[in-house]
Amino acid sequence: MKLGLALPTFxxxxxxxxxLHISRTAEDMGYDSLWTGDRVLAPRMPSAPYPSADGRMPRAYENHMDPLVALTFVASHTTRVRLGTSTLNGLWLPPLLxxxxxxxLDLLSEGRLTVGLGLGWxxxxxxxxxxxxxxxxxxxxETLDVLEGYWSDDVFSHEGPLFTVPETVVGLKPSQRPGPPVLLAAFTPVGLRRIGRRLGGWLPVAMPLPHLLGMWDVIRKSAAEADxxxxxxxxxxxxxxxxxxxRTEPDRMPxxxxxxxxVDYARAAAEAGVxxxxxxxxxxxxxxDERVDLAGRFLDGVRRG
Incomplete structure (x- = not known):
């Protein structure tokens, strides 16, 4: 199982x-990937509760960077680690942009990009x-339709219910062909089936492993049904x-x-096929500095397993 670390973009x-400190240290330690998230607001009274036990949005989100700009910066200061978004709210930009x-970003990073999309909360x-x-x-x-066409077609156009792209030559192509892997954070039956039908994979959050594997099974069956x-x-x-x-009681983990x-949870996830x-x-x-220390101890603990 590959191991990654979130960047301090919040x-x-x-x-x-x-x-720079986290990205270079993580690469030197042997981490496989670095990840950013996506926020544009930190409202004092949000209209919906944050998806956590207490419903409170982390205070760290009050200071947020652009995820793709941050990853471009990291790409120029690293050579090996993959660069991922978890998650990029892909509906906030017109799909052509x-x-x-x-x-x-995939071109500048020489093919190290993993696109993790989400719909936000x-x-x-x-x-x-x-x-x-x-x-x-x-x-x-429809956004996925545009991405796929832009990456695969040298001459591309799109006509859909929401977006229209006149016929255009697309000379810019990603290093990874036909394009960087696109994963989706989804938890509803419709979202899980969408992953199996047309995406490169899944971006779940930590949950009890039996529940995780049950949802993964829905994705895999949907993929098989879509040939x-x-x-x-x-x-x-x-x-x-x-x-x-x-130590907390088992029912409080993760x-x-x-x-x-x-560390034990990560080892069990690896054994389960994550x-x-x-x-x-x-x-x-x-x-x-404490984050760096935790990252080192976590990596050592999991690798020893």
């Missing part, structure tokens, strides 16, 4: 030195960007540790526990 460490940005951000909250699934499907090989799909599992000083418990797991120590109150 909170007090979201500055050039912090990003999204295709150009992703293609450029907060209608306020859609309102601020003049993008409809309703109809997100249909908008996502796709389920074994080509990739699962990248995001873990947001809520670290405690003493929502909260000690670092050793999260392809990649990445951890975000930015969800804790740790300083930058």
């Amino acid at each position: 909170g007090p460490d979201a500055h050039p030195d912090g990003i 999204l295709a150009r940005s992703l293609t450029t 907060m209608p306020d951000e859609y309102t601020a960007l003049s993008v409809p909250w309703k109809g997100r699934g249909a908008r996502l499907d 796709r090989d389920p074994d080509t799909l990739h699962m990248a599992l995001r873990v947001n540790p809520q670290l405690t000083d003493v 929502r909260a526990g000690t670092l050793a418990q999260y 392809h990649e797991l990445f951890v975000d120590f930015g969800q804790t109150s740790a300083t930058l």
Whole structure:
């Protein structure tokens, strides 16, 4: 199982030195990937609760960087690690601009980009960007149509219910062909089936492994029904540790526990067939140096297993 680490693109460490320190250290340690998230608002009174146990949005989100610009910066200071978004809210940009940005980043990183898309959880951000909250699934499907056409066709056009792209020559192509892998964060039956039908894989968040594997089975069956090989799909599992000083009861994991418990969870995920797991120590109150220490101890613990 490959291991990744979230970059400090949120909170007090979201500055050039912090990003450089984490990205270079993670690559030197032996991490396989680095990840960014996506926010445009931190409303004082959001219209929907944050999807967590207490419903509160992390204070770190009050300071947020552009994920693709941050990854471009990281690409210029690393050579090996893959660069992923978890998640990029892909509906906030017109799909043609999204295709150009992703293609450029994949080219500049020499084929290290993993595109993790999500639909977000907060209608306020859609309102601020003049993008409809309703109809997100249909908008996502048409966005994927544009991405696929832009990456595969030398002469491309698109005519759909939401977007029109006049016929154009597309000279810019990504390093990865036909394009960078596109994963989706989805948890509804419709979203899981969409992954199996047309995407490169799944971006789940940490949950009890039996539940995780049950949802993965839905994805794999949907892929087989669409005449796709389920074994080509990739699962990248995001873990947001809520670290405690003493071991928690098993029913609280992976929502909260000690670092050793999260190491055990990662080992169990590897044995269960999870392809990649990445951890975000930015969800804790740790300083930058403490995050580096946690990252090193976590990596050593999992690798020893």
